[in-house]
Amino acid sequence: MTAPSPARVVAARVLERVVSEGAYADLALDGELDRRGLSARDVALATELVYGTLRWQRYLDWILAPHSRRRLDDLDLGPLVLLRMTAYQIAFLERVPAFAAVNDAVTLAGRARKPGVAGFVNAVLRSFSRRGATEREPRPPADLVEALALRCSFPTWLAARWMARYGASEAEALMRALNERPPLALRANTLRVTRDALAARLATEDDIATLPSRYAAEGLVANHGGSPSAWRAFADGAFAIQDEASMLVAQLLDVRPGDTVGDVCAAPGTKTTHLAQLLDNRGRILAFDPQPARLNLVREAAKRLGVTIVETLDGPAEALAPKFPALCDAVLVDAPCSSLGVLRRNPEVKWRRTLEDIVTNAERQHAIVTAAALMVKPGGRLVYATCSLEPEENEDVARRFLGAHPDFALDPPSEFPVALDADGFLRCRPHQHGTDGFTACRLVRCRR
Template identity: 45%
Template structure:
């Protein structure tokens, strides 16, 4: 007699499918999860669980694998990835989610394996998860005193090369604090569309809808939202009264100091958050050219501008690292939010832990330099350019700017502190560069400087 398959919770089924897309299709966790949640309506509780499972399994992958390996008679790297994903899903619930009963994590993992690969494989999954369940309170984690890099890499779930580099850069104590902060879920920051509503009005509106809203003391217009439910589901979002944008990214836009009526270029503009903030700071007066090399992602910019009702933005598909960029015209202000190693946004994109390699830093630094060299020629005399990256490597930050200025005597650093004192000036370092950190500011790690064309 064939047994009827047991049901699997919608949250776990969705999480497993998203994890497959992240690994098999190289998808971004945020986009893959958002796409799945749009297609499959879930209760608020199941949406929260699915989100927790996806980010948890990606974020803590190395630690989960260490715990699982002790109970698998086969090396994990020889397992079919579909089975390894199920094991990680079960292990995350056993190690990190006290609210999930151990039997539920084991039983549903076993059933997922049975439906996917049959009862024989299901028995293997059951044995591994049951073994972990029975020993999870006495796992022998590696000792940092013996091998600090490997031990911290496993305990905090990072590749060895990142741990080794961060210890050299920060020292061990700060490196651990940074890793811990980068493993915490990122806060949700929003920005009022000041063309339609004042920041105080938006905060009152969101608070009346049941959200806890806290304005930033450092970034004017930014507000942190404690997400009691899906922010995008609120009518204020549909009405274009705000957009979601990290506080450090908002600070980068303030750094450019745009004014109404200016002609501005937002290079590498997609998906459009900084474009929107610039347009709002300009009171939707003037012209912003939002350029990006990816047509599909540029469509996201147009969609966002339409929702927010911002009319001063036009879009252009363009590879600004190639010859011919000067044909786009001359600008009073340019924002170059350059492609980078993205090590400062691991809270939001934990999959980058496992995709980024040391060689990527040098490769991306070359692309950044090409963009800087071409875009600086598009500034009018006295025009400003902000160079920003959501990372903190010297090669993509201070060293990049030193080398650029050495080769471009027509350009100079433009210290924002020479003008009116602003709250976000507290985020500037001694040289006038904007530096934000997850452990120090609970913001993504950004490096940004403002440059000026002499004349």
């Protein structure tokens, strides 16, 4: 029997770990790829299979179900992963031969050494592969929310929220945008190179074509050419990997060289080092994080990018901020959140979140921004941001804070690369801006 594609072996293993261990797909995939030493082509296929299967998981279960005599929810994880992964290839990847995908799935199922598993997987997938694209979808539910959630592969509770907030058409556009492959966005490290010089270097050294990003002056969008961390320009600290919406958050803080800046949820350091760029590496950045291991990522990023003004402090904002009263010209609160705005990059998150998580997050976020505000000097600025579009985690937190702190006020800039909404909030929406989903607002501490 022919050995299965190493890309499919890796993808199946990662998908199992995401479900059984609660692993994050990006970290699990990176770990498997580091151990296996796959070719660039197999790395690309494994990556596509992992993220595509997770994005479309609910939809795949829906179109697979008529071909299985057993409820998919009752299957062992191994065969269920193989069915989903192979259905994704047949339904979404036109260049992948169906017979090759099915054969590899059957081979991998046989490795389980459980009687009947390989035969079951073979029967389901052969039946599924005989259906044409127009015949795959079963009759949708009569309930419009449920039908849209199935077709867009989202949890019903989340689809219902977005339909109520945006209307069916825009909710569908948002969900479909969050199922797309995200662009590979790079931030030129302007401490070392201009954006144009970085683009020229990537083209010369690694044959990577780029385009200037739409909103961020230091941003590039690269074609997908393997692992950016393997490019020479990355090792030299010429760029960081960062979505354009994330770049706009640091720009909103409007720091100036020589400022003292607080970044109270700093790990992994992407925005911290961006702030250092905007400061021209002149001034002081206090970078907090409650997880020591993640704080090491801030130090590593600063070292690679040649940033020397970051002081890392281990601990939560609530404990550390009171030690620096009214010290900072600017403070960034990039608060931990539901991450529902970055599902293009972390699709497994939508299968883990609940409404209760959003409510719980809001309490934690309020505590963090309240503590961080102690660090802002009169006349100083505070940016509160999340990678979420949910009101409970954003405007509700900001308004609750402002209600309790009359010495702070909203301070939206008069001009910004992305037009702010009428309420003064920056909202980057995947279906409108092509970025990750972010929400942010800028506050100012009034002078006495």
